[in-house]
Amino acid sequence: MAVFNMLENVEDLYEIGEVLGSGHFGQVREVRERATGALWAGKFLKIRKCASSRLGMERKNVEREVEVLQALQHPNIMALKDVFESRAEVVLVLELISGGELFDFIAEKENLTESDAIDFMKQILLGVGFMHNKQIGHFDLKPENIMLSDKMAPNPNIKIIDFGLAHCFQSGEEYRCMSGTPQYISSEVINYEPLSTAVDMWSIGVITYILLSGMSPFQGDTDEETLRNIIALNYKFDDHYFSMTSAMAKDFIQKLFVKDQNERMTAEECLHHPWIKPLTRKQVANRNRSSINMKTFKKFNAKRKWKMSYNMVWVCNRLHRLKLLCKTSALAGEELCESDQEDTETKPASLIRRRLSNSS
Numbered sequence: 071m072a073v074f075n076m077l078e079n080v081e082d083l084y085e086i087g088e089v090l091g092s093g094h095f096g097q098v099r100e101v102r103e104r105a106t107g108a109l110w111a112g113k114f115l116k117i118r119k120c121a122s123s124r125l126g127m128e129r130k131n132v133e134r135e136v137e138v139l140q141a142l143q144h145p146n147i148m149a150l151k152d153v154f155e156s157r158a159e160v161v162l163v164l165e166l167i168s169g170g171e172l173f174d175f176i177a178e179k180e181n182l183t184e185s186d187a188i189d190f191m192k193q194i195l196l197g198v199g200f201m202h203n204k205q206i207g208h209f210d211l212k213p214e215n216i217m218l219s220d221k222m223a224p225n226p227n228i229k230i231i232d233f234g235l236a237h238c239f240q241s242g243e244e245y246r247c248m249s250g251t252p253q254y255i256s257s258e259v260i261n262y263e264p265l266s267t268a269v270d271m272w273s274i275g276v277i278t279y280i281l282l283s284g285m286s287p288f289q290g291d292t293d294e295e296t297l298r299n300i301i302a303l304n305y306k307f308d309d310h311y312f313s314m315t316s317a318m319a320k321d322f323i324q325k326l327f328v329k330d331q332n333e334r335m336t337a338e339e340c341l342h343h344p345w346i347k348p349l350t351r352k353q354v355a356n357r358n359r360s361s362i363n364m365k366t367f368k369k370f371n372a373k374r375k376w377k378m379s380y381n382m383v384w385v386c387n388r389l390h391r392l393k394l395l396c397k398t399s400a401l402a403g404e405e406l407c408e409s410d411q412e413d414t415e416t417k418p419a420s421l422i423r424r425r426l427s428n429s430s
């Protein structure tokens with residue numbers, strides 16, 4: 071459990087800068103450490119103050135995210151430096167990841183061979199394998215959560231972000247959870263069955279499929295149809311989109327789209343699959359001859375970005391409506407959670423924060 075250890079104001083130690091991104095419960099901003107001038111990313115999370123409130127994140131969920139990040143120190147996983155806490159907000163000081171999303175980086179390229187894609191997949195697998203060895207599942211692996219530390223570097227380094235849905239398994243624990251993003255979730259999540267870290271491996275199958283073809287394997291016209299396709303394992307390697315894909319890549323994906331979690335390839339097994347680690351010259355040559363379907367990939371990415379901005383507008387509108395609802399209820403004399411009122415008024419910059427922990 072995360073422990074409070076000192077009283078401090080985040081703004082005494084860090085200068086708060088521009089917004090880098092937004093999520094459901096707050097913003098991520100660039101922050102500059104006053105003592106060293108070093109740049110970090112500050113994730114500002116609004117905390118739900120009482121059970122009846124619909125605004126903000128439950129404190130126990132923030133603590134879980136902090137504990138998971140503290141347990142994960144790996145070159146391919148975003149690092150946590152520090153945590154501050156106030157009554158209404160928690161600030162996670164994170165490693166600044168300035169290279170943007172992997173998919174945006176790829177979409178800017180004219181062409182990409184399977185070998186180039188494999189270099190990225192290998193890093194994703196190393197990060198995921200590391201967390202799985204610690205019995206931690208990410209449970210929200212998708213292109214938005216795979217970033218690059220520096221896209222100008224000759225070999226950009228993958229960083230896995232957003233551990234908001236991650237879970238650390240205790241031995242013998244039965245864990246069920248029905249969150250995630252429809253396109254990337256597996257049937258055990260949809261069916262509310264006991265989960266394991268194998269859930270992430272299914273998502274890696276989906277990411278690989280999209281990366282190679284620009285198509286989403288189970289995508290239906292509606293979310294319901296997508297979920298039905300996942301449960302029925304209804305996907306195919308359409309020649310139109312997979313004409314440039316090697317047989318080894320298809321085999322790799324097939325071994326991840328396996329219903330039984332115990333039979334699905336693990337991250338460790340993936341790293342030994344011949345597509346990732348070829349054993350013969352012929353396998354190396356096959357990988358080098360095969361390439362990414364850039365035309366459809368660029369289209370997929372443009373659509374994905376459009377959907378992300380649409381969803382963000384939807385979230386903002388919903389938050390705005392909730393706040394209006396809170397104000398109206400207060401005017402009507404209804405009992406309201408104090409924090410809902412507070413959340414509508416508080417300016418983050420004026421908060422005194424307590425340090426939760428220090429993992430630097």
Ligand code: ATP
Binds near residue numbers: 093234
């Ligand atoms: P969601 O609502 O998707 O669960 P969230 O509230 O958990 O999101 P994150 O996904 O962690 O928030 O961050 C939101 C966005 O902020 C990311 O998509 C990314 O663009 C940006 N971001 C997050 N962490 C960092 C970082 N360490 N460095 C740079 N940018 C970051």
